[in-house]
Amino acid sequence: MSILTRIDVSNVRNLTQVSIQPSSHTNLVVGSNGSGKTSLLEAIHLAAVGRSFRTHNINKVVSKGAEALVVFAEYLLADSVISAVGVERGRGIARFRVNGIDSASIAELARLAPLQVITPDSHQLIELGPRYRRRFVDWGMFHVEQDFFPVWRRFGQAIKQRNAALRQSSASRSEIGVWNQELSACEHRITRLRQSYIAELLPYARDAAESLLGVASLEIKLLPGWAGEKSYECYLERAFSQDLAAGYTRHGPHRADLVISIDGVPTREILSRGEQKLIASALRLSQVKLLQDRLTRNCILLIDDLPSELDVGHRSKFIDYLNQLNCQIFISTTEPKLIGDRLSTVDKLFHVERGRIKEML
Ligand SMILES: Nc1ncnc2c1ncn2[C@@H]1O[C@H](COP(=O)(O)OP(=O)(O)OP(=O)(O)O)[C@@H](O)[C@H]1O
Ligand SMILES: [Mg+2]
Known part of the structure; x- marks a missing residue:
């Protein structure tokens, strides 16, 4: 309470x-x-x-x-x-x-x-960039998954180090590679926790979307922020040259996103402004309900x-x-x-x- x-x-x-x-x-x-x-x-x-x-x-x-x-x-x-x-x-x-x-x-x-906020700008959750949707998931992670914050912090520290190494002109593949393993271990945990939170949230979100908007087929899918390899470590190995050119780690859980769709169509492509506000509100209210049920908070x-x-x-x-x-x-x-x-x-x-x-x- x-x-x-x-x-x-x-x-x-x-x-x-x-x-x-x-x-x-x-x-x-x-x-x-x-x-x-x-x-x-x-x-x-x-x-x-x-x-x-x-x-x-x-x-x-x-x-x-x-x-x-x-x-x-x-x-x-x-x-x-x-x-x-x-x-x-x-x-x-x-x-x-x-x-x-x-x-x-x-x-x-x-x-x-x-604390949750719903404002006239709430449609941003649907309409604007991935950052808004990451923040949405991570709010739930922070309050519901006690394990998330420490691993997220560990990931943040490791990525800072890897980025600092990438910015040094003398950076070698093996020096950068030191961080890949740690990042990969964190990524695995972060993505798993986010996925399990979303799976738990989904029935709540569907119920709220049904109540607020009469929509029965809401789907939420996590995009982990990187793709194309069997592990994040393999991905980072492959991304070395391009990350070096960019001077930072371009992909990973810090670039994750959600695809929120209705009848298989992403909501940002189809919904009106009012509908976006209602879906965004339904998502936030479902987080409130899940928190109440899970932690009686x-x-x-x-x-x-x-x-x-x-x-x-x-x-x-x-x-x-x-x-x-x-x-x-x-x-x-x-x-x-x-x-x-x-x-x-x-x-x-x-x-x-x-x-x-x-x-x-
Ligand atoms: N830094 C500031 N210092 C002093 N006044 C400010 C500052 N920033 C905004 N204001 C003023 O504070 C007043 C209250 O703003 P607020 O957004 O809280 O109003 P509101 O009651 O929510 O209005 P609305 O119904 O239009 O949303 C406004 O007149 C605004 O111009
Ligand atoms: Mg106001």
């Missing part, structure tokens, strides 16, 4: 100083355009993973004129344990604190509070601008699906009437106006 019970926000965009105590179930965040709704969700995201979901440039997130942003969050964990997290970020500043101890890692933050779910891109029928199906998820949800909208009636409960309603937040009864 991880429930956000309190968040204090300083200097996140137009939220110079706000504090809320959310409900453990459904929180509705309402306000006009530019009031600060997305910024509030961004602050919750910052506390959970140390970065924004809107930009990699943290300077854009820090309020104009301020040095750094600070977010302080309290989570209620299992057995009534309370955990406190502090995140401070700005130009050249990245401080993470967990329960009063400085220099916690982002991984430590992220483990404390699994609930996720914090952020849904920014829920109604965007969705017609009334799909909006209703989306909300009906949320109603049966037992997790802490934050939904933002400019139009509470479009969703409020369909939600089985709204436990707390926050009204945002020009960077100030009021809890309404």
Whole structure:
């Protein structure tokens, strides 16, 4: 269990100083355009993973004129344990604190509070490059497969070394080859873990796609990021000259991708923008459900601008699906009437106006 019970926000965009105590179930965040709704969700995201979901440039997130942003969050964990997290970020500043101890890692933050985000940009998961889909799988790996993170880190270190060796003009095949074996051992494990996670996720994803979009034939296939040889080690041997010319390891699990298809056709080729958002949402919501079933851990779910891109029928199906998820949800909208009636409960309603937040009864 991880429930956000309190968040204090300083200097996140137009939220110079706000504090809320959310409900453990459904929180509705309402306000006009530019009031600060997305910024509030961004602050919750910052506390959970140390970065924004809107930009990699943290300077854009820090309020104009301020040095750094600070977010302080309290989570209620299992057995009534309370955990406190502090995140401070700005130009050249990245401080993470967990329960009063400085220099916690982002991984430590992220483990404390699994969090999923659905935004009007969610179609990117389907439409844009492999990086988005890798991040999607690896979110599940990180939270569900305890073995993944250490081997992923080992792989990252080995590939850094191999790339550094490739950039030296004197690099020889045998010097580079030293790293191939280690990389191959990691690759084997990473690809196996990703495959087994996807196999486990698939029935959940199909159920969610059916509920949200009426689609029965969803398929998810992992492309491991390299091909053509019996092992990654053999592949790396063969790729030596071309990797040397490129100055880095061109293929491998760091280039993996997913093919997400319906009736055998990749979704990025056929779906409308709204449908892409629905499939991407179905995929993320299925991860939330799998996590609940596998580890009895609930996720914090952020849904920014829920109604965007969705017609009334799909909006209703989306909300009906949320109603049966037992997790802490934050939904933002400019139009509470479009969703409020369909939600089985709204436990707390926050009204945002020009960077100030009021809890309404
Ligand atoms: N670094 C910043 N410093 C101060 N204000 C900022 C900064 N970045 C963005 N803003 C402003 O913060 C305000 C709130 O933005 P936010 O995206 O949270 O609004 P919103 O309520 O989600 O609006 P919408 O309904 O249009 O999505 C906007 O007026 C935006 O221009
Ligand atoms: Mg917004």
